[in-house]
Amino acid sequence: MHVLVTGGGGYIGLELCRLLLERGDRVRVVDRFFFGDGPLRALAEASAGRLSFRAGDVREIDEAWLDDIEGVSHLAGLSNDPTAEYNPGANWQMNAIATEHLAQACRRRGIARFVFGSSASVYDGIGPGMFDELTPVAPRGAYSISKKYAEDALLQLAGDGFAPTILRQGTVYGWSPRMRFDLVVNTFVKDAVTVGKLYLHGGGWQWRPLVDVSDVARAHVVALNAPLDAAGGEIFNVMQENYQVRQLAMLVAGSLSLHGRPVTLEEAPLPKLVRDYRMSNLKLTERLGFTPAVTVLESIDTMLQRLPLDDVGWLANPRWYNIAWMSVLEEMHAAQRPFASIY
Numbered sequence: 001m002h003v004l005v006t007g008g009g010g011y012i013g014l015e016l017c018r019l020l021l022e023r024g025d026r027v028r029v030v031d032r033f034f035f036g037d038g039p040l041r042a043l044a045e046a047s048a049g050r051l052s053f054r055a056g057d058v059r060e061i062d063e064a065w066l067d068d069i070e071g072v073s074h075l076a077g078l079s080n081d082p083t084a085e086y087n088p089g090a091n092w093q094m095n096a097i098a099t100e101h102l103a104q105a106c107r108r109r110g111i112a113r114f115v116f117g118s119s120a121s122v123y124d125g126i127g128p129g130m131f132d133e134l135t136p137v138a139p140r141g142a143y144s145i146s147k148k149y150a151e152d153a154l155l156q157l158a159g160d161g162f163a164p165t166i167l168r169q170g171t172v173y174g175w176s177p178r179m180r181f182d183l184v185v186n187t188f189v190k191d192a193v194t195v196g197k198l199y200l201h202g203g204g205w206q207w208r209p210l211v212d213v214s215d216v217a218r219a220h221v222v223a224l225n226a227p228l229d230a231a232g233g234e235i236f237n238v239m240q241e242n243y244q245v246r247q248l249a250m251l252v253a254g255s256l257s258l259h260g261r262p263v264t265l266e267e268a269p270l271p272k273l274v275r276d277y278r279m280s281n282l283k284l285t286e287r288l289g290f291t292p293a294v295t296v297l298e299s300i301d302t303m304l305q306r307l308p309l310d311d312v313g314w315l316a317n318p319r320w321y322n323i324a325w326m327s328v329l330e331e332m333h334a335a336q337r338p339f340a341s342i343y
C-alpha cells in the first residue's frame with residue numbers, strides 16, 4: 001500500500017513510517033517538521049526510495065500530496081494541551097478544520113482508508129470511571145474539543161466509499177527516534193535519570209489509559225489494512241492497560257534501581273487539571289483482532305537501554321518537550337518577524 005502519513009516526523013509518526021517500510025509499504029510524509037527532519041531523513045536514506053517526504057502545513061492542503069495514495073494516517077497537528085492552549089486559534093485550524101478538509105479531499109479522490117490519531121483526552125471532564133467508545137463525551141480543553149470536532153466531522157463524511165477509522169490513543173510511552181519527555185512515563189524516566197526523584201501529585205492515585213508507541217503504530221497499520229466494513233466509520237480506544245500514576249512511578253523507580261540508580265518518590269499537591277479515568281480496549285480486540293501488548297515495564301527497559309543515561313545535557317534539550325520547544329521556536333520567530341507567530 002502507498003500510505004500518506006501526516007505528522008510522520010513526529011514521535012508516533014516516525015515509528016509508524018518505520019513499521020510501514022518494514023512491511024514493504026511505500027510511504028509519503030507531509031509535516032511542518034517543528035521538531036526537525038533528522039530521524040526521517042535517516043529512515044528515507046535506508047528505504048531504497050520507498051519513503052519520500054516534504055515540508056507542508058495541513059492547513060494548506062496540496063491535492064498532489066494524495067496522488068497515487070491508497071491510505072492515510074493522519075497524525076499532524078498540535079499534540080497536547082499546553083501547545084493547544086498556547087494558541088487555541090491555530091490549534092483549531094490544525095486539529096479540527098484541517099482534519100475535516102483533508103478527509104473531504106480524500107473522499108473526493110476516492111481514498112477510502114483514513115486513520116485518524118485522535119485522543120483519549122476526549123473523555124476528559126466526565127470524571128473518574130471506565131469508558132468505552134459508546135460513552136457520551138463532553139471534552140473541555142482546546143485540544144480535546146478540537147479532536148472531538150474532527151472525530152464528528154469524519155463520522156459525518158463516512159459513506160459513499162469513504163471509510164474513516166478513529167483511534168482514540170491513550171497516553172503514549174516508549175522509545176522513538178524523535179523522543180517526547182512530556183508524557184507521563186517518559187517524564188518519570190527522564191526525572192529518575194536526571195534528578196533521582198519522582199513527584200506523586202495528590203499521591204498519584206489517578207488512573208490513566210496508556211499504550212506503547214510501537215503498539216500505536218501497529219494499531220494504525222491494523223486499521224489501514226482491516227476490512228472496510230469492520231473499521232470504516234468506527235471509533236476504537238487504543239491502550240495496553242490502565243495504570244495508576246503511583247504504579248508508574250514505582251515501575252520506573254524499580255527499573256532504575258536495577259541499574260544501580262536509587263530513586264525516591266515524594267508526594268506533591270494536585271495540579272488544577274487532573275485526568276483520572278480508565279478506558280476499555282475490548283472493541284479493538286474483538287473487531288480488529290489487535291490488542292496492544294508492550295507493557296510499561298518492557299518499554300522502560302527499552303528506553304533505559306537506548307537513552308544516553310550519563311548525558312543529562314541531552315535529556316535537558318527543550319526539543320523533547322513540545323511546549324518548551326514551541327516556545328523557543330516562537331521566540332526565535334518573533335525576533336526575526338515581530339508580531340508574527342510560529343503556529
Ligand SMILES: NC(=O)c1ccc[n+]([C@@H]2O[C@H](COP(=O)([O-])OP(=O)(O)OC[C@H]3O[C@@H](n4cnc5c(N)ncnc54)[C@H](O)[C@@H]3O)[C@@H](O)[C@H]2O)c1
Nearest residue numbers: 007009010011012031032033034057058076077079117172
Ligand atoms: N503522544 C501521545 O501521547 C498522544 C496521545 C493521543 C493522541 N495523540 C495524537 O497523535 C498525533 C501524533 O502525536 P505525537 O505524539 O507523535 O506528536 P508530535 O508532536 O511528536 O508529532 C506531531 C507532528 O505533526 C507535525 N505538525 C504539527 N502541526 C502541523 C501542521 N499544521 N502541518 C503539518 N505538520 C504538523 C509536527 O511537526 C510533528 O512532527 C497527534 O495528532 C496527537 O494529538 C498523541
